[in-house]
Amino acid sequence: xxxxxxxxxxxxxxxxxxxxxxxxxxxxxxxxxxxxxxxxxxxxxxxxxxxxxxxxxxxxxxxxxxxxxxxxxxxxxxxxxxxxxxxxxxxxxxxxxxxxxxxxxxxxxxxxxxxxxxxxxxxxxxxxxxxxxxxxxxxxxxxxxxxxxxxxxxxxxxxxxxxxxxxxxxxxxxxxxxxxxxxxxxxxxxxxxxxx
Amino acid sequence: xxxxxxxxxxxxxxxxxxxxxxxxxxxxxxxxxxxxxxxxxxxxxxxxxxxxxxxxxxxxxxxxxxxxxxxxxxxxxxxxxxxxxxxxxxxxxxxxxxxxxxxxxxxxxxxxxxxxxxxxxxxxxxxxxxxxxxxxxxxxxxxxxxxxxxxxxxxxxxxxxxxxxxxxxxxxxxxxxxxxxxxxxxxxxxxxxxxxxxxxxxxxxxxxxxxxxxxxxxxxxxxxxxxxxxxxxxxxxxxxxxxxxxxxxxxxxxxxxxxxxxxxxxxxx
Numbered sequence: 001x002x003x004x005x006x007x008x009x010x011x012x013x014x015x016x017x018x019x020x021x022x023x024x025x026x027x028x029x030x031x032x033x034x035x036x037x038x039x040x041x042x043x044x045x046x047x048x049x050x051x052x053x054x055x056x057x058x059x060x061x062x063x064x065x066x067x068x069x070x071x072x073x074x075x076x077x078x079x080x081x082x083x084x085x086x087x088x089x090x091x092x093x094x095x096x097x098x099x100x101x102x103x104x105x106x107x108x109x110x111x112x113x114x115x116x117x118x119x120x121x122x123x124x125x126x127x128x129x130x131x132x133x134x135x136x137x138x139x140x141x142x143x144x145x146x147x148x149x150x151x152x153x154x155x156x157x158x159x160x161x162x163x164x165x166x167x168x169x170x171x172x173x174x175x176x177x178x179x180x181x182x183x184x185x186x187x188x189x190x191x192x193x194x195x196x
Numbered sequence: 197x198x199x200x201x202x203x204x205x206x207x208x209x210x211x212x213x214x215x216x217x218x219x220x221x222x223x224x225x226x227x228x229x230x231x232x233x234x235x236x237x238x239x240x241x242x243x244x245x246x247x248x249x250x251x252x253x254x255x256x257x258x259x260x261x262x263x264x265x266x267x268x269x270x271x272x273x274x275x276x277x278x279x280x281x282x283x284x285x286x287x288x289x290x291x292x293x294x295x296x297x298x299x300x301x302x303x304x305x306x307x308x309x310x311x312x313x314x315x316x317x318x319x320x321x322x323x324x325x326x327x328x329x330x331x332x333x334x335x336x337x338x339x340x341x342x343x344x345x346x347x348x349x350x351x352x353x354x355x356x357x358x359x360x361x362x363x364x365x366x367x368x369x370x371x372x373x374x375x376x377x378x379x380x381x382x383x384x385x386x387x388x389x390x391x392x393x394x395x396x397x398x399x400x401x402x403x404x405x406x407x408x409x410x411x412x413x414x415x416x417x418x419x420x421x422x423x424x425x426x427x428x429x430x431x432x433x434x435x436x437x438x439x440x441x442x443x444x445x446x447x448x449x450x451x452x453x454x455x456x457x458x459x460x461x462x463x464x465x
Contacts, residue, residue: 008424009416011352015359016412020404022360023367040390042397049405064353065360072204072324072332078228137232138309143278176394183398184405191409 013192014058017046018065025070040169043084044177047092048115049185052108053192056096063088083131090126091119091174112181116174123170127162204264204321205328210255211441212326217335219442223449224323230456231316238463240311242455246448247318256325264321265314272313279306333357338436351427363411370407374400 025043043066051059067081067088095115099107135144141158148161155161207213212220234240251258265272285301324332337354344350375385378399385396 007426008420009412011356012359012416012419013409013412015356016363016408016415018356019360019363019367020408022364023371026368042394045401046405061353061356065356068336068353068357069329069360069364072329078320138313139275140279140283140305142284143275143282146282147278172390176390179391180394180397180401183395184401187402188405188409191406194413 009194010054010058013054014050014061015065017050017058018062018069021046021062021066022069025066040173040176042177042180044088044091044173045180045184047088048095048112048177048181049188049192051092051096052099052111052181052185053189055100056093059092059096060089063092079131079134083126086126087119087123087170090122091115091177094118108182108185112174112178116171116178119174120167120171124162124167127166128159132158132162204260204324206256206260206325207328208255208326210253210326211444212250212254212322214439215326215441215445216436216438217327217331218338218436219438219445220323220327221332221335221339223445224320226449226453227319228316230453231312231319233460234312234456235460236463237308237311239456239459240308240315242452242459243311243315246452247315247322249448250319250322254322254326256322260325261318261321265317268317272310275313276306276310279309329361330358333361334432334434334436351430355427359415363408366411367404367408371400371404374403 021043024045025041044063047059047062047066050062063085067085070084071078071081092115095111098111098114101107102110132141132144145155145158145161148155148165152164155164231243234243251261280298280302281296283299283302283305285299287297287299288303289298290296291298327335333354336357337350340348340350340353379385383396383399385393385400387393388396
């Protein structure tokens, strides 16, 4: 079995993880304290596992395929998918790169944390300059801000909304995926490396 | 059972079904841009006529288009209500007790956005109704080919996409089965904090991932046994080709773009 040249196996593995990621997109938790168009899901988990086991490029590929597959049934005309794709990259790329340089448990932990922080931090400019301006083509900016004010009346600009809600939310999402990766990785690592 | 239908392909033999997927993808992209360009209701009238023509000639029952809209009905109503009440302008009505105001520009804005969202979704679902995901992936591969010169692995992406599309229903079913099996053993997925619920996912995720990797191994062996060696020099059974249907598509794209631009300049409604 291990005589496989690796490339085909890597390709198929990445594809399978993308399929799992797409399925996991449907298993979402709705979260209290957030406007209802924001959902928590753990579909970054297969991407992170791909990034750790087959390199950062595989992680990025999982993010891409997952969102392409979801495009066929998109409810946002592709905007949500685009956002998810970029945020996914912000998470798995740094995490994978850190782990690649230091392939220990500590390396994996640092990688996860760096990934979660970078995803949370980059979500701010990404949402502010790119995603929300597109959303505002469907909903007035006043309405978007008001929908946040219903939950927390003190916010009065989009920047504050994002800083108070989206950034911590994204960070928690990253941490959640990191915790699950740690809980899972040891159990599935033998199968990933073809010894199961 | 989780309702996972990737793509909403409605088999048929209409002129739109027969169009080349590349034409349809490019057309849809252009259509999305045009939707954002429209700045008055006359433009939407043009889009409406066009969409009507697409729906009729696609021979997909109209109820399917509405079914697609139904899934986001709540989001649409929510958006419309917010736009209606929260857009500043000349107040024309104030709700008793609540003190929320409806302004003239609020009504205009809410209607405008509702049209934009509806037309965007109907237009994009026309693509997925008339093109199967696999054919769409083929089209994407062709369209991405020029980018492979700058390092985009067009063939690999399309191949992974095809494999993923094949296995998504399988894994959805498997997830469902594992969930039921663990519930039968007393697992609880519905209560507790986010962390607790996430932890409850582990007994589902482990068998899911292990199953996925086993299948990956089997498929990789099967592919290598059939001498799969990447996209270089690979030929395909079904060649994509342009036909007269694509010329109609191209012509209507030009017409709709011109019409919308004319409406934008000359109409003030």
